[in-house]
Amino acid sequence: METITISTAQNVDIEYEVAGLGERIAARLIDLAGFAILYIVVLILMVAAQFSTSGNLSIILIILFAVIFIFYDLVCEMTMDGQSFGKKIMKIKVISLDGGQPTFGQYLMRWIFRIVDFGVMFGWGVVALVAVAVTEKHQRIGDKLAKTTLIKTVPRTKIDNVAFSFSLPEDYEPTFKEVLHLNDRDAELIYEVLTGYYTTGNPDLIYAMAAKTKTHIAVNIPAGMNELQFLETVMKDYKHVTANMNV
Incomplete structure (x- = not known):
């Protein structure tokens, strides 16, 4: 490839x-x-x-x-x-x-x-x-x-696809409510980085995206959570918060 x-x-x-x-x-x-x-x-x-x-x-x-x-x-x-x-x-x-x-x-x-x-x-x-x-x-x-x-075109991501990529329990509580500072294109970009990492195993993409995301939404990565887990959590939080906004 x-x-x-x-x-x-x-x-x-x-x-x-x-x-x-x-x-x-x-x-x-x-x-x-x-x-x-x-x-x-x-x-x-x-x-x-x-x-x-x-x-x-x-x-x-x-x-x-x-x-x-x-x-x-x-x-x-x-x-x-x-x-x-x-x-x-x-x-x-x-x-x-x-x-x-x-x-x-x-x-x-x-x-x-x-x-x-x-x-x-x-x-x-x-x-x-x-x-x-x-x-x-x-x-x-x-x-x-x-x-x-x-x-x-296969690697490109749309927010409609992102929404179905992270399943959440009904009692899910978001870790970062600051994800409200993100927009759909930000979420698509984060998801593309995650997809790229899952495909290539290149951690540099994860480190760069995590650094920019935490700065953008003004949060710190909690102790015990690595950059990959941080981005996955951000995506889950974004799905939860935006879904509740549309209710």
Whole structure:
């Protein structure tokens, strides 16, 4: 499993499983297959248009197909959380190097430089494949300039999933009521660190996250509780406190 380390806006290093070349190529082929089907549909409609009274229909269909083809990646990534339909099927997505969702400007930069990464004058994607293979964070030129890369979506955490990850007894009493100072994104980040530790066994992530969390909520780790136990307790407390707030 190949990973990259990204420093988030909270200055915590998180490991993400990087999207492989095979997955990227497969995602692109899926998208192109969709366009092939759409192209066949357009041809059928153009043939049908020859027998209709609307002489402009063929031109309209050609323009519509061209617009969809040109703007497909930009629109999909902006509206589908960094994914096209091919990326969604292959479970990969675009992510900013600060660990967050890319901005419009980043998506736009990736899209503009597709002409270099995938243009006919540049070998129909050879430039992109070489760039992904040799760069440290596996970025094509558009990614490099936009400060983005592609990761597998499985490691990413949503707060809805976090809520079900820590079972609590009915009489549970929170240890740190100060977890009210956290928000959902803070909780997601803590959970990602815990998940990363469970997967890789890297304690550095735990130490860094525990230090920042205790400072953020202004508490001290009690005697006899280590950093891992502290973060797990914070997650349990956060689940308990937020659940009661919504009652």
